[in-house]
Amino acid sequence: MSRNALIFALLVLAALSAVPWLDSGFWLALSINIAQYAVLATAWAVFSGPTRYVSLATAAFFGIGAYTVAVLGEALPWPAVLAAAGVIGVLVSLLVGFATLRLSGVYFVVFTFGLAELIRQLVTWFEVNVTRTIGRYVFLDITQAQIYWQLLGLFGLLLILGTWLRASRLGFALRVIGEDEMVARHVGIDTARAKIALFALSALFMILTGAVMAPRWTYLDPAIAFNPTTSFQVLIMALLGGVHALLGPLLGVVPMALLFEVLSANFPNHFSILLGAVFMLVVYAVPRGVIGLLARTQRRRVA
Amino acid sequence: MEAAAGTLISGLVLGGMYVLVAMGLTLQYGVARIMNLAYGEFVVAAAFAALWLFSAVGLNPLLGLLLVMPAAFLVNLLVYGILLAPLVRRAGSPAALESDSILATFGLLFVVQGVMLAAFGGAYQSYPYLSVPVTLPGATVTANRLVALAFAAVIGGGVWLWLAHTRTGTAVRAVAVNPLAAQLVAIDVKRVAALAFGAGGALVAAGGVLVSMFLTFNAAMGVVFTMKALVVVIMGGVGNLMGCLVAGLLLGLVETAVATWVDPGLTLAATYAMFLAVLVARPAGLFGRAAR
Numbered sequence: 001m002s003r004n005a006l007i008f009a010l011l012v013l014a015a016l017s018a019v020p021w022l023d024s025g026f027w028l029a030l031s032i033n034i035a036q037y038a039v040l041a042t043a044w045a046v047f048s049g050p051t052r053y054v055s056l057a058t059a060a061f062f063g064i065g066a067y068t069v070a071v072l073g074e075a076l077p078w079p080a081v082l083a084a085a086g087v088i089g090v091l092v093s094l095l096v097g098f099a100t101l102r103l104s105g106v107y108f109v110v111f112t113f114g115l116a117e118l119i120r121q122l123v124t125w126f127e128v129n130v131t132r133t134i135g136r137y138v139f140l141d142i143t144q145a146q147i148y149w150q151l152l153g154l155f156g157l158l159l160i161l162g163t164w165l166r167a168s169r170l171g172f173a174l175r176v177i178g179e180d181e182m183v184a185r186h187v188g189i190d191t192a193r194a195k196i197a198l199f200a201l202s203a204l205f206m207i208l209t210g211a212v213m214a215p216r217w218t219y220l221d222p223a224i225a226f227n228p229t230t231s232f233q234v235l236i237m238a239l240l241g242g243v244h245a246l247l248g249p250l251l252g253v254v255p256m257a258l259l260f261e262v263l264s265a266n267f268p269n270h271f272s273i274l275l276g277a278v279f280m281l282v283v284y285a286v287p288r289g290v291i292g293l294l295a296r297t298q299r300r301r302v303a
Numbered sequence: 304m305e306a307a308a309g310t311l312i313s314g315l316v317l318g319g320m321y322v323l324v325a326m327g328l329t330l331q332y333g334v335a336r337i338m339n340l341a342y343g344e345f346v347v348a349a350a351f352a353a354l355w356l357f358s359a360v361g362l363n364p365l366l367g368l369l370l371v372m373p374a375a376f377l378v379n380l381l382v383y384g385i386l387l388a389p390l391v392r393r394a395g396s397p398a399a400l401e402s403d404s405i406l407a408t409f410g411l412l413f414v415v416q417g418v419m420l421a422a423f424g425g426a427y428q429s430y431p432y433l434s435v436p437v438t439l440p441g442a443t444v445t446a447n448r449l450v451a452l453a454f455a456a457v458i459g460g461g462v463w464l465w466l467a468h469t470r471t472g473t474a475v476r477a478v479a480v481n482p483l484a485a486q487l488v489a490i491d492v493k494r495v496a497a498l499a500f501g502a503g504g505a506l507v508a509a510g511g512v513l514v515s516m517f518l519t520f521n522a523a524m525g526v527v528f529t530m531k532a533l534v535v536v537i538m539g540g541v542g543n544l545m546g547c548l549v550a551g552l553l554l555g556l557v558e559t560a561v562a563t564w565v566d567p568g569l570t571l572a573a574t575y576a577m578f579l580a581v582l583v584a585r586p587a588g589l590f591g592r593a594a595r
Contacts, residue, residue: 052398054405099582105398106338107582109405110537113340114530118575125568228526232413239406272417279410283403284389 020145035151041238041249043205049243050174057112058234063226064089065210070136070220089207097196120226135221142215150212162246242289251290308442316448318555319455325535327506333542334479334499340408343528344415349511372505379504419522429519451513479542534578
């Protein structure tokens with residue numbers, strides 16, 4: 001994204017922060033939902049777009065953030081809670097990165113595939129055997145409007161970082177890795193380090209989103225926090241929008257968030273089937289995302 | 304001592320199931336080159352099929368195998384022909400096919416899981432079949448576990464014989480080694496890939512039916528089965544049946560040991576710990592020579 005586009009996007013975000021004064025019911029809830037997925041899907045694409053490594057660990061990081069708030073929320077001041085969630089989650093992402101990102105992509109996919117379930121089981125085991133409580137209440141003095149503003153702030157920060165990254169040496173290195181990892185290694189790029197660094201950055205934003213969203217639930221247990229559907233929804237949105245432009249995922253987030261709202265309200269028992277069907281439709285029909293379609297029609301118009 | 308022998312036998316039984324399930328995955332991934340993330344859902348679907356045959360039709364699961372395995376073969380053939388073959392045609396490189404098939408089967412996972420949830424609900428299920436105690440030297444186990452292990456051994460052995468000693472089996476192995484070179488010796492790679500995918504599906508269904516005889520299961524357990532099968536395949540080396548056998552039995556033993564002496568809630572953690580160890584020490588698998 002160019003500098004002007006970034007400034008424009010940030011101005012739009014600033015204007016959108018007025019939503020809570022206009023409505024505090026349905027529209028605010030919907031805006032929170034969209035903002036949440038905007039951060040998650042964009043953070044997902046920041047790593048998976050240039051490297052082409054499909055990460056299925058979104059729910060794991062989101063859950064780490066949310067559950068850290070459930071455990072520490074009342075014990076520490078809010079910024080310290082966020083910092084703690086960030087530190088825990090980044091350590092996990094580094095562990096995953098060091099274990100798998102030095103090898104070929106399929107190990108990474110396999111490892112991230114079961115990660116949310118693994119952490120859910122570990123947390124459940126810990127809660128049952130050590131703290132002897134399963135399920136926690138989150139009573140924090142944080143309003144819906146504050147959640148919304150924090151999400152907008154995260155999104156803005158992500159856009160700034162993403163724009164900077166694209167222009168940086170690291171961003172360039174990652175694009176080379178995505179094109180051909182062998183070439184990248186031959187021109188002297190430390191491919192593992194670049195991938196691990198970016199994975200941790202992307203994870204950090206997912207963790208913070210989970211942490212910010214936690215007060216919305218008031219009651220959290222590991223099954224809610226580490227719900228695998230989160231990974232899936234974020235993946236659909238990012239792929240639908242297109243992962244090769246910073247604002248690409250956003251094009252998928254808005255229609256999908258609305259669609260999920262409609263589907264979960266009308267077909268609660270068949271949500272998973274419909275979700276899977278929509279996803280496969282995206283994979284088959286729009287493999288390069290909406291942004292890819294737009295680019296193609298534009299090229300055609302020029303030619 | 305009694306407990307140790309019991310754990311050993313339970314571990315071998317569980318490991319035998321993992322071997323069977325992972326053999327199917329190694330056919331699908333090693334030969335058809337499809338990374339099937341919906342794999343575990345088919346284990347659970349076969350388990351539900353066995354439950355339904357047992358409770359509604361009154362058919363015992365061993366006879367059920369005769370129905371479920373061919374049905375699973377056909378279903379997987381259809382899945383390959385309708386859903387995956389277009390991806391194979393579209394893919395420009397093995398890496399592109401890998402990521403496309405990961406995405407498509409990830410979608411399929413949610414569809415199959417959703418269908419099972421809608422049809423059977425989310426509760427844990429089991430049914431009593433041959434749950435009579437059998438006393439072996441050193442331990443007492445239920446008969447259904449021993450029968451399951453025996454059937455797994457027969458089916459797994461049959462697949463090994465098929466691959467090692469028949470003309471079709473040789474073609475399957477040739478495609479696993481090098482699909483391009485296989486074409487040069489007049490092997491129809493597309494057909495062999497479809498066949499391997501279907502055969503993998505039949506194996507996984509057999510695993511699901513046998514597992515359902517002695518384990519409780521629910522509609523959401525697929526991910527865990529997929530994970531375990533993947534770890535066994537990677538640990539044994541992709542396409543390596545002997546590796547599958549050793550790695551599957553090892554995983555079953557380690558898991559049962561952890562469940563007995565540490566905590567049943569930590570079995571997936573044990574799987575992951577083994578996975579980590581393999582990734583760090585021998586990423587090409589226990590018997591692999593060089594990284595792919």
